[in-house]
Amino acid sequence: MTVAATVRARFTGQSLGNLGPVPVSALLRFGAAIAVAMLAFAAIILADGTNPLETLRLMWDASVGTDFGRTEVLVKVIPFGLCALAVAIPARVGLINVGGEGQFYIGAWAAAGAVLYSGAPGWALIPVAFVAGAIGGGAWAGIVALLRVKGKVNEAISSLLLNFVAIQFVNYFVYGPWKDPDGPNWPFSPKFPDAAMLPMVYGDRLSLAILFVAVGLVALFLILRYTRVGYEARVVGGNPLAAERAGIPVGRYLLWALIIGGAVAGIAGMAEVTGIQGRLRPGISVNYGYIGFLAAWLGGHRPLGIVLACLLFGAISVGGDSLQIGLDLPGSTVNILMALILFAVLAGRKNRTKVGA
Amino acid sequence: MNFITAVSTGAVRAGTSVMYASLGEVVAERAGIINLGVEGCMLAGACAGYIATAETGSPYIGIVAAFAAGGLLATIHAFLVVTRGANQLASGLALMFLGLGLTAFFGRPYVKVQITPLKDYAIPGLADLPYVGPVLFEHDVLTYSVFPLAALLWWFVFRSRWGVMLRAVGESTESAFAAGLHPARIQYAAVAFGGALAGLGGAQISLAYTATWVENLTQGRGFIAVALVIFAMWNPLRAMAGALLFGGAVALQLQLQARGVGVSPFLLDMTPYLLTIVVLLVWAQRGRDAFPAGLNKVFRGTG
Numbered sequence: 001m002t003v004a005a006t007v008r009a010r011f012t013g014q015s016l017g018n019l020g021p022v023p024v025s026a027l028l029r030f031g032a033a034i035a036v037a038m039l040a041f042a043a044i045i046l047a048d049g050t051n052p053l054e055t056l057r058l059m060w061d062a063s064v065g066t067d068f069g070r071t072e073v074l075v076k077v078i079p080f081g082l083c084a085l086a087v088a089i090p091a092r093v094g095l096i097n098v099g100g101e102g103q104f105y106i107g108a109w110a111a112a113g114a115v116l117y118s119g120a121p122g123w124a125l126i127p128v129a130f131v132a133g134a135i136g137g138g139a140w141a142g143i144v145a146l147l148r149v150k151g152k153v154n155e156a157i158s159s160l161l162l163n164f165v166a167i168q169f170v171n172y173f174v175y176g177p178w179k180d181p182d183g184p185n186w187p188f189s190p191k192f193p194d195a196a197m198l199p200m201v202y203g204d205r206l207s208l209a210i211l212f213v214a215v216g217l218v219a220l221f222l223i224l225r226y227t228r229v230g231y232e233a234r235v236v237g238g239n240p241l242a243a244e245r246a247g248i249p250v251g252r253y254l255l256w257a258l259i260i261g262g263a264v265a266g267i268a269g270m271a272e273v274t275g276i277q278g279r280l281r282p283g284i285s286v287n288y289g290y291i292g293f294l295a296a297w298l299g300g301h302r303p304l305g306i307v308l309a310c311l312l313f314g315a316i317s318v319g320g321d322s323l324q325i326g327l328d329l330p331g332s333t334v335n336i337l338m339a340l341i342l343f344a345v346l347a348g349r350k351n352r353t354k355v356g357a
Numbered sequence: 358m359n360f361i362t363a364v365s366t367g368a369v370r371a372g373t374s375v376m377y378a379s380l381g382e383v384v385a386e387r388a389g390i391i392n393l394g395v396e397g398c399m400l401a402g403a404c405a406g407y408i409a410t411a412e413t414g415s416p417y418i419g420i421v422a423a424f425a426a427g428g429l430l431a432t433i434h435a436f437l438v439v440t441r442g443a444n445q446l447a448s449g450l451a452l453m454f455l456g457l458g459l460t461a462f463f464g465r466p467y468v469k470v471q472i473t474p475l476k477d478y479a480i481p482g483l484a485d486l487p488y489v490g491p492v493l494f495e496h497d498v499l500t501y502s503v504f505p506l507a508a509l510l511w512w513f514v515f516r517s518r519w520g521v522m523l524r525a526v527g528e529s530t531e532s533a534f535a536a537g538l539h540p541a542r543i544q545y546a547a548v549a550f551g552g553a554l555a556g557l558g559g560a561q562i563s564l565a566y567t568a569t570w571v572e573n574l575t576q577g578r579g580f581i582a583v584a585l586v587i588f589a590m591w592n593p594l595r596a597m598a599g600a601l602l603f604g605g606a607v608a609l610q611l612q613l614q615a616r617g618v619g620v621s622p623f624l625l626d627m628t629p630y631l632l633t634i635v636v637l638l639v640w641a642q643r644g645r646d647a648f649p650a651g652l653n654k655v656f657r658g659t660g
Contacts, residue, residue, distance in 0.1 A: 009518055048463060072613040087599055098446065152641040153634070156446065160393075161630040164577065172623040289451050297447040330465055335458030342451035343433065 018097075027206060034312075041337045045353050050327065054062075058326045059319025059334070069318060074210055074312035078275070079104070079285070081159060081213035082268035084294020085220065088301040089261040090292075092224065093253050094237040099144055099159025101168030101289025102136035102267045107172050107266025108273045110136025110190055112280035115196040115273075116178070122195035129196060129274050130267065137266015138259045145258035149251050155258065171252065171282050179282065189280040196337035198275040208310075209271035213310075216264060221303040233257065265289065294342055313338060360616075365492040370566060372604020373500045374399070374558040374575070378582035379589065379596040380503075380510055381554025385431075387514055387591055388547035389527035389651025392434050393449030395555045396579025398457020401428040403563035404460035407570040410472045417562045418421045418498065419472075420557065423564075427556020428549045430456055433547040439541050445655045446536025453579070461572045474568035475499065499561040507597040514593060523547060527649035555579065581629055588633040589650065590640070603629050 042052035063069045083100040090097040114132035115125055144162060145152040171187070180190040198207040224230035236243045236253045243249050268288065273280055295313050299305025320334030377397050385392050392398070406423030408624050410416045434452050437443040475497035484494040514520040522543060525533040532539040558578070579605055589595035606629065610622045 044459070044462070083595070096446065098450075112645075147638065150636050153637045157587060158634055159635065160580070163632055164580065164630045167628045168623040168626045171626075172621060176625070178622070182482075264583065289455075294450055294454075295445060330461040332458050332461035332572060334452040336462060337458075339451045339455035339458060343437060343445065343455075345435050346448055346451070347441045349441075349443065 006029065014338050020236045029348050030308075030345065033342055037340035037344040038201075040340050042203050044336060045333075049207070055323065055329075057236075058322050059316070060354075062322030063315040063318040068203075070319075072318045073311065074185060074318050075205050075276070077310045078207070078209045078213055078271050079268045079288040079307065079311055080292055080295050080310040082209075082216065082264050082271070082305045083289050084296035084299065085216045085292075086141075086261040086265035086268070086289075087293050087296035088221065088299075088303075088306060089256045089264065091296065091301045091355060092230075092233045093257040094240065095148070095258055096156040097141065097159050097258060097261050098145070098156050098293060099141060099162055099262070099289070100268075100292045101285055101287070102159070102163035103140045103262040104266035104269040104285045105163075105166040105170045106140040107133035107263075107269030108280060109166075109173065109269070110266065114179070115192050116190060121191065125193070125196040125251035126274065129270050133266045133270025134230050134263040135266070138263035138268060139261020142255075143205035144262070145255045147256070149255050152320050167282075169314070170284070172279065174280055174282055179198050180279075187282050189191040189293050192274065196274055197278060198271065202292050205276075207271065207275035208294060209267075209275045210269055212271060217303040217307060233353060249306075251282070252296070268292075291338075293336075298342060312341070316341075360612060362488055362491055364605060364612050365488075366384055367608025368494075368605035368609060369426065369496065369500060370490060370599050370604065371378055371501050371607040372602075373602040374653050375578050375582050375603050376507065376597055376600035377499075377561060377584065378555040378559030378579055378601055379585040380593055381427075381551035381558075381594050381631065382586045383551075383593050384510065384512070384523070385548045385551030386556050386586055386652055387450070387523050387527045387649055388544045389530065389649050389655075390435070390438055390544055390548050391445050391449065391583075391655055392431060392452070392548060392551060393446055393583060394430070394452025394456065394579075395551075395582050396575060396577065397453040397557035398427040398430050399458065399559035399579045400456040401430045401581075402493055402553075403559030403574050404464040404467075404570060405556070406471060406560035407563040408464065408467055410564060411467055411470045414473060416473060416475045417498075419564050420475075423556040423560030424553045425556070427559065428553030431552020431555070432545070432549045434519055434552070435545045439544045439548070456572065457487045460574075464570050464572065465501045467570050470570075472564070472568065473564040477522055480488055497561075497565040499557060500566060504597070504649075510593040524649065527651045531648060555582070558582070576631040584630055584633045588629070588636050590636075592624075596648075599629075604625040 037103075038056070042056065045052040045055050061069070063073055081151070083104060086100045086103060087097050111129040111133035114120070114128045118128055120128045120132055140162065141159070144155050144159045144172040147158045148155040174189055175270075178189045180188050182190070198209055201210060223236065232248045233253055235246065236248060236250050240250050269284070272284055277284065291313055295309040296306055299307070299309040315336050316334050320331045323329040323333055324331045366660030382392060382395055398602060402423035403514045406419040409422035410419030413419075430452060433455070434448050437446045438449040477495055477497050480494040484490045486494070514523065520540055522533070524541045525536065526540045528536060530544075533540045533543075562574055562578075568576070585596055585599040585603065589643055606625050610625050613623070
């Protein structure tokens with residue numbers, strides 16, 4: 001981008017993030033990208049001698065075709081959506097949070113600790129776990145924020161590195177001090193009491209946590225559009241130097257955007273242990289943090305875009321589980337489709353032009 | 358074998374795969390392109406190498422297949438970020454998922470298939486040296502090749518004319534273009550070469566280290582490689598040292614376990630990442646920014 005174009009973008013507000021409705025042409029491009037990705041996926045499946053139509057039909061039936069499937073998609077939207085928010089909030093002030101995975105783990109850990117060892121009465125367990133999860137994820141992101149604001153360490157790298165620390169941190173507890181003394185010799189924490197489990201809003205799989213996602217997305221939209229904080233955050237993200245000159249406390253915005261993002265990912269971890277697992281165990285996130293990152297990116301860091309991206313990834317992921325049962329294919333096969341969709345969208349998007357390319 | 362020799366030998370064996378991957382990533386990042394999909398390229402190499410070996414019976418054909426597979430996968434990343442100007446972090450993560458999915462899918466029939474693994478060759482004379490012999494001179498081809506490769510890449514990056522071109526592109530594609538270079542071609546080559554080396558790293562696991570194929574065989578080693586590149590400040594020789602340290606930590610864990618010493622393996626697993634963060638912090642305080650300037654752009658703003 002030339003200097004002139006940069007300046008123009010600043011004044012027309014492009015870099016402040018377009019918050020309006022998604023334009024039709026963008027939707028069409030998106031649809032075309034998905035179609036291309038589907039075709040490529042079908043070709044790959046066919047190359048192995050598997051029937052691509054049967055594969056896609058199975059995935060469709062399992063995810064969108066039945067009431068059970070649609071519910072399962074929403075179950076996946078909980079971690080995907082919250083982890084995408086954890087990326088989108090810092091992105092608004094121009095920060096890249098690749099640490100959703102780690103913040104998710106620490107949130108799950110803190111929530112499990114609160115449920116098992118806080119001694120809170122039954123009625124208080126869920127709120128306590130919620131707060132603990134938020135604080136856990138927020139504190140984990142806070143390390144990244146401090147490293148960035150005080151230590152000038154790039155947040156994308158440090159947040160990525162801390163993911164692997166968080167996973168081992170949780171492993172230490174579930175293989176060690178928190179291992180269920182009464183259970184078989186598995187690395188599981190003791191089972192949570194029933195009072196700590198989130199109530200279900202639909203069927204016996206979709207928990208109250210789906211409301212966390214809805215509230216978070218709506219709040220993000222309203223704050224960005226109608227409040228001073230939202231406006232200032234966008235200015236910081238658009239041009240930190242100008243923001244500084246205008247008297248906006250840039251450092252504070254950077255710090256808190258990351259911490260709040262981390263807290264949301266932490267809540268996703270809390271929702272996983274209190275909504276689905278009922279205990280802490282290793283490998284509690286199946287790349288949710290990274291899928292959230294890609295969903296946020298695919299959705300243009302906009303609330304509505306994130307919803308669409310999460311529904312799409314949710315359907316793909318649920319479809320993947322069905323391949324394992326229906327066709328004896330590894331569930332991971334659908335990662336191909338997810339990656340292809342991203343590639344198609346990435347390749348089709350109008351990106352900054354590069355010299356000599 | 359005494360304890361120190363055992364750990365050192367293990368360090369070389371366990372560190373080689375990560376060393377290949379980080380050496381490749383050094384080259385890519387020196388051209389200003391970060392590839393978070395190293396993990397995917399390693400898996401592609403591990404899987405393609407295994408399949409080719411199983412089909413042909415020759416692990417050497419497997420090595421070639423691994424090199425090609427890793428390079429091909431990385432070329433997708435190059436296309437997206439160089440030609441289409443896409444966000445590097447998003448494209449790289451997507452590449453990881455692609456590698457994960459493709460190898461799980463195509464590798465599935467080979468999970469229970471046995472292969473002829475890469476043979477260890479003891480170098481006559483040298484292998485009989487006390488201590489040093491078993492540590493350095495009783496390995497497979499891929500392990501032998503990685504040390505000269507690191508030295509060669511150091512020379513290439515810092516002493517050769519091509520290295521100057523590579524680094525110039527990594528600092529600023531605009532200036533490099535103005536100076537008459539073809540930044541896009543150089544970036545394509547660097548990213549593809551980086552992926553190909555990651556493929557070799559994967560092959561060292563599937564053809565020698567474990568000599569098996571299972572889904573997600575590399576288990577995050579690709580991300581360790583990305584961390585090591587930063588830890589090494591984009592220097593191939595330091596990346597070599599970092600990979601040996603990582604291998605040492607793995608080997609130490611195994612040896613301590615075998616001897617019944619209770620040290621938390623989880624703490625050891627954390628150390629490469631924590632060390633990298635400490636290094637980043639220290640360098641940032643000294644105001645030394647060894648980042649190729651082109652990479653700095655990637656990490657600023659949301660792209």
